[in-house]
Amino acid sequence: MRKLQFISLSMISLYFQCVSTSILTGCHDPSVVKAAEVALDQINAARKEGYIFSLNRVYDVLQDAQEESETLLRLTMDVLETNCHVISKRKWKTCDVKDVSNVPVFGKCDVSVFIQTNITLHDYSCTIQQVPAAAIVSACPDCPTTESLSDPIVSETANLSLEKFNQETTMSNYFVLLNITGARMQWVVGPSYFVEFIIQETDCAKTLTDVDWTQCQPKNGTHMKGFCTGSHITFDDDSEVTISKEANWISGTHTAIEEAKKKLSTKVSCSLYQQMLDNEQENNHRTTKILGSVLVLPPPTLPVPARTPAAAPNCPGERSYNLGLKSITL
Structure with missing residues (x-):
């Protein structure tokens, strides 16, 4: 061997x-x-x-x-x-x-x-x-469009999603919102908002009563962080027939419209990852530090300007992905 x-x-x-x-x-x-x-x-x-x-x-x-x-x-x-x-x-x-x-x-x-x-x-x-957005709409008119992360409805959607997660999770401690990383909007039976956000474990145990988890502090030392996707649907009046049918499916009885809306309006899914202590991270890092940066630019205007041609022979290489966009080539 x-x-x-x-x-x-x-x-x-x-x-x-x-x-x-x-x-x-x-x-x-x-x-x-x-x-x-x-x-x-x-x-x-x-x-x-x-x-x-x-x-x-x-x-x-x-x-x-x-x-x-x-x-x-x-x-x-x-x-x-x-x-x-x-x-x-x-x-x-x-x-x-x-x-x-x-x-x-x-x-x-x-x-x-x-x-x-x-x-x-x-x-x-x-x-x-x-x-x-114009490139996405031309390829997929019904696909969600991006929303500003500073929009109040985006924060509300993230907080509602996190509240649902804290209620349903089997983890022993509450989690708090660290930051929102993405947001989109799409019309379903009303305006529907989809968010992606990061959460962190706190010192507040779920066994404690009368705890306002929004005021809990992130846990120090070894802790869990999570990447979550959440959604919140706002229903219009025309959706009540659909909600009534969905309500019967949920409980087998004639559940009240408002109760059905509450159950259906917010969904959340989180993946949790244990975070190492700072000294453990340093021990795992190599001795030579990597110098790097990532700059986020606004979406380009269409048509996208031509790039500087590659200098090396037999370049560029072939693309691995085709996202089906008509007005922009990635």
Whole structure:
């Protein structure tokens, strides 16, 4: 068994040594694609806010002079946001990209990586922006549209969703709202609002009575954080017949309209993740700090201006995703 492990490690080391001494052939080169994939995992792991990025394609690559069997690659990568938040620490290949029903976000990352016996991210600079609403509507007229995170109805939807979660969860402590990360609106049987938000465990135990959980303080030390999706439907008068039918389905009796609305209007789903102590995070971090930033820009105007052409031969690479947008190519 030890012999097999030694052989496997030797083969991996030999692979990266070959990469560091070879001349790359462009954005389709397997070594370049591999470097981009690993670098993106390291970028996502280093970030504290936002959604995990997925690799759409390698747009450009520059191979700097080699020193002591080490290669410096400068990559430009096209990325798309996924539905996974960075607190999940998931690998980007396990996450689905946001489609037109969830307001896609696209961008690019300029990255420097060193390749020797492994791939090491040195620095990154990313810019991202939402797909313009006009592009989404032209491709999917009935899809939800983005809402301002500062809109009072968005805060109300998040708080109602969190209240429902605190009532229904089996966790021993209450959770509080940290921040809202996304909001959309769609007409169903009335204006329907969909929110995404981050919550954190507090010191307030659910066994305590007369606790105003909105005033509880986030728990220090090891604690749980959650990424939640919530929705709130406001019903118009024409929806009462539908509500009556739904109410009968809920209880098997003629439940009151208002009670049915209360049960149906708010839904929530949260994924919880244990957060390490600061010293544990420092112990797990490598000694070399990654320098990086993510800049969020407003949605572009249509038509989107042409990009600077790639400088490397055989670039850019092929896209991994097609979101079906007609007026913008990501």
